[in-house]
Amino acid sequence: MDDDRAPRNFDPAWWQRDDLQYRAGRLHFAGRDLRALAARTGTPAFVYSAARVRANLGRLQVALAAEGVPHRVFYAIKANRFRPLLQAMHEWGLCGIDVCSPAELQYAMELGFDAADISFTGHAVSNSDLDTLARHPEVHVNCDALSTIRRLGERCPGRSIGIRVNPRVGAGYNDRLHYAGVRPSKFGIYRDRFDEALELAARFRMKVTQIHFHFGYGYLTRDLPQFEEALANAAWFVDRCPDIDTLDVGGGMGAPITPEHPPLDLGRWAALIARATRSRNLKVHLEPGDYLMKDAGALLCEVNTVENKGGVNFAGVDAGLNLQNLWAYYQTPFIIAPLALRAVGEACETYTVTGNINEAIDVLAEDVLLPQLQEEDFVALLNAGGYGSAAASNHCMRGGFTEHLLD
Numbered sequence: 001m002d003d004d005r006a007p008r009n010f011d012p013a014w015w016q017r018d019d020l021q022y023r024a025g026r027l028h029f030a031g032r033d034l035r036a037l038a039a040r041t042g043t044p045a046f047v048y049s050a051a052r053v054r055a056n057l058g059r060l061q062v063a064l065a066a067e068g069v070p071h072r073v074f075y076a077i078k079a080n081r082f083r084p085l086l087q088a089m090h091e092w093g094l095c096g097i098d099v100c101s102p103a104e105l106q107y108a109m110e111l112g113f114d115a116a117d118i119s120f121t122g123h124a125v126s127n128s129d130l131d132t133l134a135r136h137p138e139v140h141v142n143c144d145a146l147s148t149i150r151r152l153g154e155r156c157p158g159r160s161i162g163i164r165v166n167p168r169v170g171a172g173y174n175d176r177l178h179y180a181g182v183r184p185s186k187f188g189i190y191r192d193r194f195d196e197a198l199e200l201a202a203r204f205r206m207k208v209t210q211i212h213f214h215f216g217y218g219y220l221t222r223d224l225p226q227f228e229e230a231l232a233n234a235a236w237f238v239d240r241c242p243d244i245d246t247l248d249v250g251g252g253m254g255a256p257i258t259p260e261h262p263p264l265d266l267g268r269w270a271a272l273i274a275r276a277t278r279s280r281n282l283k284v285h286l287e288p289g290d291y292l293m294k295d296a297g298a299l300l301c302e303v304n305t306v307e308n309k310g311g312v313n314f315a316g317v318d319a320g321l322n323l324q325n326l327w328a329y330y331q332t333p334f335i336i337a338p339l340a341l342r343a344v345g346e347a348c349e350t351y352t353v354t355g356n357i358n359e360a361i362d363v364l365a366e367d368v369l370l371p372q373l374q375e376e377d378f379v380a381l382l383n384a385g386g387y388g389s390a391a392a393s394n395h396c397m398r399g400g401f402t403e404h405l406l407d
């Protein structure tokens with residue numbers, strides 16, 4: 001039988017793990033039967049595992065510790081700010097928080113994080129934002145424009161700062177997700193104006209103690225050569241700052257989103273960081289967002305419309321790009337997993353799964369092989385824990401959802 005005619009089955013083997021797997025045909029996550037849960041909570045519902053977040057955080061920390069890299073993690077709260085999850089993270093005491101707006105700063109403090117455990121890395125920072133930062137002198141600020149350095153200096157002369165630089169190389173799940181590269185981006189200060197940045201800092205007696213870069217969203221093992229190049233480019237900036245003690249390598253570490261994506265090799269990743277920082281005696285900060293949250297959350301939805309249109313099987317669900325925009329914005333695929341399987345080896349079809357928002361780009365997954373779907377089935381969008389509820393909108397007035405911490 002040639003490949004085209006070979007029967008193809010729904011194959012969850014590549015993403016199943018101890019805490020996320022089918023048991024007797026029902027998808028279990030963090031010890032819970034998601035089909036039973038969805039019946040109780042209704043849909044759309046985000047579900048999260050704090051244990052998975054903690055495991056993801058621990059993996060990064062263990063890798064850096066194994067290379068002897070002194071480090072601190074500042075979780076990028078923009079990825080997910082569900083209060084019970086953040087409360088758990090605060091209780092663990094294993095990381096600080098990176099914020100990018102005054103409201104995020106206020107929220108992190110309400111959760112109990114000390115100002116000294118919070119960093120601010122924002123873009124297009126307003127005077128009112130800076131007034132807020134001036135009231136919190138212990139918050140570490142990474143300035144990503146000359147303008148920010150000048151206006152922060154006017155308010156807080158003598159404050160230590162970080163400078164976000166643009167490493168001119170980026171990587172991510174795909175080309176749309178490079179935060180730096182050949183084409184100038186809005187993020188960070190480039191080499192050509194770095195002397196001016198240092199002069200401005202000196203004018204206001206500000207010590208530059210950190211260089212910061214963030215080079216993409218979802219970088220994986222295949223992208224480590226570019227990461228190494230970014231580290232080398234960051235070193236150019238580091239070596240021009242006499243008061244430097246920390247390199248902040250930002251976030252962007254990726255999780256597998258297709259079977260072709262092996263997990264980021266953290267051993268190699270940490271070794272590259274160690275090589276770039278050890279001889280310079282630098283501490284390392286990192287700001288993972290999605291790496292902690294992505295595979296620790298799922299969005300449960302109900303299928304409400306199954307129909308072939310123009311030769312394509314569409315499955316419409318009761319959530320859309322307003323609750324998870326990553327496919328619509330960046331074409332990064334979700335894993336679609338039925339919450340209940342009918343029979344072992346049941347017939348499969350290829351589906352395009354779409355949301356309930358009246359926009360052509362409201363697609364959640366394209367051409368995915370799934371057991372035949374029926375209306376009123378439930379499915380989970382896996383890898384949906386980051387940039388879902390935190391970025392949700394009320395587009396088409398379909399903004400309703402619930403959130404649940406499973407453990």
Ligand SMILES: Cc1ncc(COP(=O)(O)O)c(C=O)c1O
Binds near residue numbers: 076079287
């Ligand atoms: C400065 C900075 N740090 C950290 C993050 C978190 O990135 P990620 O969720 O990809 O880890 C972002 C995301 O945009 C960012 O801009």
